[in-house]
Amino acid sequence: MTLLDEVIEQASDGDAASMLRKLMIVAHRLGADPLLAWVKAELNGYDDLNDIPDYRGPFTVNVQAVITGPGLSKGTSTLTKHGMPDGFDGLFELRFKDPLATLEGFAGSEDGIAVPWDPAIIGLYNGWIDEGRVPFIEYWGVYSAQKVFPQGALKGIVDVVRTKALELALDLQAQYPDAGEKDGPTVDNPDVRATVTTIVNNIYGPVTGLAQGHNVTQRVRVKAGDLGGALASARRFLDDRGLEQLRAVLVDDGDGEDKRSRVGKFIDAVKTGSVTLAAGVTTDLAAAGLLEVTTQFFGW
Template identity: 35%
Template sequence: MTKLTEIIDAASDDAFTTSNLLRKVQTVAFRLQAENLGKWAQRELFGYKEGEPVPTYRGPFPTPVIGTWSGPGGSQLTNAVSAAGIPEDFLSACFRTTVLQPVADLELLSSSEKNPSMSWDPYTVQEYARLVAEKKGGAGFYMMELISAKQTLPQNAIRGIIDSVRTTALQLALELERVSPRAGEPDGPTTADPEVKLVTNNFNFTINGDGNNVAAGSDIRQRATVNKGDIDSLVRAAIELGLKPEAVEDLQAAVLADGPRPGDQTSKFLSQLRTGGYALASGVSSNLAAEGILQAVGAFFGVPAA
């Protein structure tokens, strides 16, 4: 049984923990020399740092906020805190959340009967009350004061993250198996193989969404956006990445010949580009151009590689 088969089986078996699944992905990433894939698995295992870019499936999510108001005679009222009209910065910080915890923690939370919640600090409670008083957003209750509030993350959001991680690993393994069944084995191919490289590069496009900025290294200053299925944007990116007209025409012909997914014609073009088979703009190396085109082609095809 290959490592890819192990990942496919584990991702399809709910009895297999997501942490163990990710450790298999780490092994494959190391053997493929796929740094971006290895970093993803490690961050999912150990959690993301505050301010660090996260995959789209980790948020930000809208989070319901439940508040407690105090009124005359010691009366209290518990109700939803309104986000209507709240300024964007306050809304982003207090009514949305991005989930950074390791998947092992998320699996524990998903088994709980209660939605996890986090209390607003006293300053945030006072700031919300000020916005309501100054009619700058939110809502209050007559003769009552907000004294506490809790921001809640629904269980379905947590389960959705876990499911996305498992599906990502499954799709990656299936795509690698399609282009090279020995990928991930000790004596198997690495990212030096153009098809394997394309799959692992497209991993970033899959977890971060379609339509990505493409940069091809320190020697190439241009930046281009390639949209899924948009041949014109791919052509523009190829020109900005240093390809001459003949190479651009061949690239366009290759991707169109391969159809909805990268295939033999695209791989042949990339191999020829990497080995110096095309004239490039001054100051652009074949390797840098090939790296940029790999990313651009991946964005064009939107390969579900991870």
């Protein structure tokens, strides 16, 4: 049984963390850094909420509150964001950067997750009540409040990761059955690289981050077949001569195999410095960014 077989088996019915650890080995042996980064983030948690995939949020959630009124009366209510000032939608949203195993554990509980509002936020909301901004029972206020995320929705996040891992393993296995095995194929093969890039795009959606150093992130969004958009996105990586070289890669005729071959040769030329880049751009950053541009342009 290959590693991909084991990933497929556990993605269907097994321990999610164990599935991801096996997928980590596959990604490492492929030399697929973006894929490896996703697997590690799912295992260890995401460092930054801005880096999480769409399936981890933001989710609009209910806010359940304990409310108080005259004569020390108490009750419960569901709060609304109707009438709130702009910029406070996050009070009714949740995003999750926790390890997948943590979310899977909460998904097995009966109550799901409840995240309390900070007391300062409760005071702010009560101020909006006093100002008449938000509809509320007269002479009543909020004593405590919490965002509520149900058990079923948590299971949904875990199932999305399982499904993406399953699709990934099946796609790789269909084209490269020995992917992930010792001495198996790597992303040095342009076809393998294109396949893995397509998989990563499917995980994160059409917008992907390209890191330069530790703190700078550039983002690429290109619609399939949009030559002008592709060249505009590529301008951050290439000078005028390099853009003409890229244009030739994008518009030349040929079938899918010809196109993948042209892209692979072009990216290799970028890595070796044969393609002239924009000022201040490293070859690694340009190669990663232009691979995103070309694969999105061709719809891979």
